[in-house]
Amino acid sequence: MRPPPSSWLHHLLLLFLAAVPSALSKSTLESCASSTACPALLSYTLYADLKLAEVAALFAADPLAILAANAIDFAVPDPANRILPAGLPLRVPVPCACSDGIRKATSVRYVARAGDTLASVAGSVYGGLTTADWIRDSNGMPQGAALDAGTTLFVPLHCACFGGVDSGVPAMYLTYVVAEGDTVPAIARRFRTTGNDLMSVNDMAAADIAAGDIIVVPLPACASSFPAYTSDAGLSVANGTYAITANRCVQCSCGPGNLDLFCVPAPLADSTCSSMQCSNSSMMLGNFTLQMTSAGCSVTSCSYGGYVNGTILTTLTTSLKPQCPGPHQFPPLMPPPTTSFFETYLGPSPTPMPSEGGIGPQMAGMAPTSSPPVSSRSPAPADRRAGDVLALFALSLAAANLLW
Numbered sequence: 001m002r003p004p005p006s007s008w009l010h011h012l013l014l015l016f017l018a019a020v021p022s023a024l025s026k027s028t029l030e031s032c033a034s035s036t037a038c039p040a041l042l043s044y045t046l047y048a049d050l051k052l053a054e055v056a057a058l059f060a061a062d063p064l065a066i067l068a069a070n071a072i073d074f075a076v077p078d079p080a081n082r083i084l085p086a087g088l089p090l091r092v093p094v095p096c097a098c099s100d101g102i103r104k105a106t107s108v109r110y111v112a113r114a115g116d117t118l119a120s121v122a123g124s125v126y127g128g129l130t131t132a133d134w135i136r137d138s139n140g141m142p143q144g145a146a147l148d149a150g151t152t153l154f155v156p157l158h159c160a161c162f163g164g165v166d167s168g169v170p171a172m173y174l175t176y177v178v179a180e181g182d183t184v185p186a187i188a189r190r191f192r193t194t195g196n197d198l199m200s201v202n203d204m205a206a207a208d209i210a211a212g213d214i215i216v217v218p219l220p221a222c223a224s225s226f227p228a229y230t231s232d233a234g235l236s237v238a239n240g241t242y243a244i245t246a247n248r249c250v251q252c253s254c255g256p257g258n259l260d261l262f263c264v265p266a267p268l269a270d271s272t273c274s275s276m277q278c279s280n281s282s283m284m285l286g287n288f289t290l291q292m293t294s295a296g297c298s299v300t301s302c303s304y305g306g307y308v309n310g311t312i313l314t315t316l317t318t319s320l321k322p323q324c325p326g327p328h329q330f331p332p333l334m335p336p337p338t339t340s341f342f343e344t345y346l347g348p349s350p351t352p353m354p355s356e357g358g359i360g361p362q363m364a365g366m367a368p369t370s371s372p373p374v375s376s377r378s379p380a381p382a383d384r385r386a387g388d389v390l391a392l393f394a395l396s397l398a399a400a401n402l403l404w
Contacts (some may be wrong), residue, residue: 027214028175028202030160032098038161039236040096041069041174041219042105046088046340047124053080058125059092059157060107064268068242068251069093073333075267087340091174093243096159105157114149121153128177128212129157158214164236166201166218170259172238173201178213191217222254222261230306230313237261240331246307249273250285257329262286263304278302278316285314290324297324 046055056063067074069091076082084090094105110121118132118141136143138156147153160173176187184207188195195207202215209215224235237243237254244251244266251266264286265276276285281302283289288301299321305313 026210027158028160028216029158030103030162031101032103033101034098036234037095037097038103038164038234039172040094040103040105040159040161041172041238042092042094042129042157042159043174043176043217044090044092044127044129046084046086046090047127048086050084050086051080052082052084052336055084055090055092056080058108058110059094059105060109061092061094062244062248064244064248065093066090067336068244069238071241071331071333072337073335074242074244074251076336079336082336084336085338085340088337089340091238091241094157094159096161099156103160105159106154108155108157110153110155112147112149112151112153116147116149118147121147121155126155126157128214129175130155160216162201162216162218164221164223164234166220167197170221170223170236171218172221172236174217174219174238176215176217178209178211178215180211182209182211183207184209187215187217191219193218220255220259222252222259224252224261224306226306226313230308232307235261242331242333246273246304246312247310249312250276250304250307252304253330256331261304262328262330274310274312276312276314278314281316283316285312292324293320295320297321299325 042059044055044059052063052066055061056066059066063080064074067079095107096103097106099106110125112121116125118135122128122130122132122135134156135141135153136145138154158175160175162171162173165171166173174191178187184195184198184204188198197218198204198215199207201218220239221236222239224232226233226235232245235243235245235252237252239255239259242251242253245263246266249266249269249272250263252261252263254261265273265284269276277283278285283300283302285302285304288299291298291300297320298318300316300318303315303317305315307313
């Protein structure tokens with residue numbers, strides 16, 4: 001005797017559901033034990049036209065720090081009120097804390113607006129850098145609870161540090177949410193790294209990613225060696241970009257000639273900044289002198305040593321080099337973008353070639369992001385899996401008809 005049709009359909013439905021991939025996206029989590037925060041970057045795409053100050057408020061970040069991390073001119077007038085266009089990709093610097101045994105950004109707070117849901121806050125406002133369940137659990141909200149306008153939420157965000165190195169080279173880690181159509185090779189090309197390095201860092205057995213997955217991208221960086229008692233100890237700057245420190249009095253840059261941190265007075269430095277002169281010298285921060293000797297070129301420089309209780313520490317050092325270096329080459333600065341058709345400068349990876357001298361900061365045109373036509377792309381992994389599932393379901397239905 002045949003079982004009733006409902007049993008056959010139930011069996012087929014179970015087969016179908018077993019073939020469907022999990023709806024939960026993959027995330028890269030870094031376990032940790034130290035209470036020390038480390039510098040990290042988040043890749044964020046604006047969901048609407050926003051003032052720079054509004055973007056900064058979303059991440060509890062300094063507006064100038066966001067501009068500097070993207071090599072965007074931070075000396076423009078009234079930068080906080082600059083309107084940035086929807087769809088603009090930015091790198092947002094955040095302190096990556098160790099909380100509950102994993103690395104995450106813990107300083108972000110969000111005040112809910114009318115119409116917000118946990119899903120829209122996680123997926124739209126924060127671009128998938130967190131999840132609705134993670135926000136709910138972090139705020140002790142019961143399952144199914146409504147989100148009332150005016151509620152202040154703690155929003156944990158994925159970030160990673162991995163000791164600040166990648167393959168023995170100083171690095172900053174960028175948390176990236178995979179977009180529709182992304183592939184591992186394409187992401188590697190965009191960030192000047194290799195697919196093998198991406199797979200190794202993210203512990204991937206195969207180059208299989210889907211939209212919504214969270215991965216981390218190592219970017220070569222210049223690491224500081226400031227004493228632990230300084231407020232900016234552990235400062236790291238991704239290659240081709242800048243950082244603002246010492247209460248906006250000092251700017252530090254990385255590359256493009258080498259991975260040595262180079263700090264000078266910031267454009268906004270004023271009389272409120274402490275002295276930037278090296279003791280027992282007339283040299284100011286960022287100055288250096290060259291003297292040829294029989295053993296090589298003697299280089300004396302006034303370097304930045306960190307920030308302590310309103311005081312800028314400077315260090316006078318002398319080193320011997322085989323050849324005298326040329327003028328320091330700064331990463332190019334770009335004007336604030338007015339279109340999402342924008343790509344910030346990234347220096348070569350993993351290690352830039354030795355500097356051959358150059359010119360100071362300069363304005364550069366906005367470079368479009370190149371990508372192949374949609375028709376030439378291979379189907380995304382999620383699309384392929386969906387096609388396989390639908391094909392299996394169709395075969396199952398056909399078999400059910402024959403058996404019936």
